[in-house]
Amino acid sequence: MRAHNLALVLQTVVNSADRPSRAGIAGATGLTRATVSALVDDLIAGGLLTEHGPAPRSGAGRPATALALSPDGPAGLGLEINVDYLAACVVDLTGAVRHRFMDRSPTLAGLGELAVRARAAAAEDGLALAGAALAVPGLVAPGGLVRVAPNLGWQDVDPIAFLRGTPALADLPITVDNEANLAALGELRAGDGEPTFLYVSGEVGIGAGIVLDGDLYRGGRGWSGEIGHVTVYPDGRPCRCGANGCLEQYAGAAMVAEDPALAAASLGIALAAVVNLLDLDVIVLGGGYAPRFGELSAGIEAELRRRVLTADLAPITLRPATLGPDAAVRGAADAVIRAVQDDPATWLALQAV
Amino acid sequence: MRAHNLALVLQTVVNSADRPSRAGIAGATGLTRATVSALVDDLIAGGLLTEHGPAPRSGAGRPATALALSPDGPAGLGLEINVDYLAACVVDLTGAVRHRFMDRSPTLAGLGELAVRARAAAAEDGLALAGAALAVPGLVAPGGLVRVAPNLGWQDVDPIAFLRGTPALADLPITVDNEANLAALGELRAGDGEPTFLYVSGEVGIGAGIVLDGDLYRGGRGWSGEIGHVTVYPDGRPCRCGANGCLEQYAGAAMVAEDPALAAASLGIALAAVVNLLDLDVIVLGGGYAPRFGELSAGIEAELRRRVLTADLAPITLRPATLGPDAAVRGAADAVIRAVQDDPATWLALQAV
DNA sequence: CGGATTTGTTTAGTGGTTGAATTATTTGGC
């Protein structure tokens, strides 16, 4: 119960645009001011919140002491390994990017080094890492095992086990997730604040992250969002997956450059299927699609209007991603601090030991 | 908190195959035996659980008193209105069907009469109704307003307001939901126990219910599962929705009879898209597809193997629905008793008044 | 300067859970 209410209070601070007061949080959550005070004291003692000087107020009454996430609280380490680069970034509890690192040699050994450097940089700022999340362009099994990552040439690779081998990382909780999934989480924080949307990432392959009500939908085995292999032309071009007419063959990076109209129409057909099935009203185009949004949007929207059953009952918003190519690393780091924000009690318990 | 734990205890009883004891529940939930005792006492007093004689045990020790859902507890009323029939059924807390009614005149007035008859029959058994749920073949807005139901000729019809007009139903909480959604819920209880699956209902139109982790996924506006309008052949036959090549034109009732092979292949293409997007591993064919499962399954499975990216990493189960044409009414009644089972505290509070 | 007003803290009280001890009911061994 306390755990739940700690999360409730912290979430309220996270979600509020301004810096709320204890009384404000009490009003928003339905808890008593006394309860909120007690909980906030714990969160301040644990280094998750900080008090700020009283803000200038209008009207009578004692001025409120503003509360905000502490920039010195636990930070998240985002990692990404992709076809032609490595990336790492440290994001503090407030969501601010504190450090970024890149490398052009996409190997696991290089990733380990990058992670160690990032951790050292965080330590210099006095930041403790709550954990790390790794973005991978492939299918990830629940335990973090990468079953297949075609563009990396990986099959049944266990990056967590490898990173744990580095002494400086042995104690760090690490998770692995699909690149598009994490990019979607990055967009969730950085974007317009919609809690439910589809994030589509168009690179060599095409992936999607499905965000429902502020949470990533991963599917039964974590393999959701493989929109690149949705069939658009049943007897169309053969795909490397063995099927014919996959979206990837019509809206992959190559086709977007060569024939944007075809890419847009194909994408529109696949997206209409998603909307018909899941009843989403926001679609975010990221990855390689974002910079070419202007060329693609009209063609996509035309297909959506034609093929979505409920198109005339409620509008569908199509917009480009706000984050650039580092959406996945940002999302990975975000996933770590989200975990702390969603369950501050375990972090506080860890600190107390 | 008590509300949460009451639900936890009741759910444990619902989900356990045998009749659990208080101690067994304590072990399964992590609560203390003392706590479970107190909660179970409340549930028995509220008429939701009953004690049964001690079961024969192996080994020493005091024998456990078996607990089971009470057949005299609150019951659910399921209602369905469709193109050529009306249906109603009363399901008790244990999930047993106590009464069924049918009618061939699918009007709202007839539905009201049927509901009154069903309620009277339930009352004769000493059953109190916790509420009613109505299955409709159309798009339902959150408040229960039916935006469009093409096969009924409905547009912006409010069945709740109508039924409330009947004095004998004025005090009954009523909800409205899509037919395929409720049929999926019916299958959830009656089926193999998988918590996550896609239920596809093939009638004149084709609808689907998406069940994720034991819960129906309704989408942002409750319009999920419109698989009938997923595009399978982008330049194919015109559909009554205005688009071309919708699944409904290739796997609707007419086509299943005329060309089962084409229906199966088309259905396979659309289902592969669903699996690629949502990573489901169980697909249930219901409605008109169930009786023709033998003719369709091979063709569907062939497309799934070819078009699902992860087909060779994990198998996909395709099976016919266990419930027949009354899946939707059963599911509707089930939805009502599920609501009680998921939140027994409010039911107990209502009784106490 | 004093009342009004709002924030935050203190204190007593309450509901609900835990843990230990107790009672109840069976099996099995000598």
Add this chain to the structure above:
DNA sequence: GCCAAATAATTCAACCACTAAACAAATCCG
């Protein structure tokens, strides 16, 4: 046949976390 062991369920004191209400602090307004 009786006692010990084992398991189920209840009772009771302690405790934790939230609530309610009073109180203290800090500001504005007349």
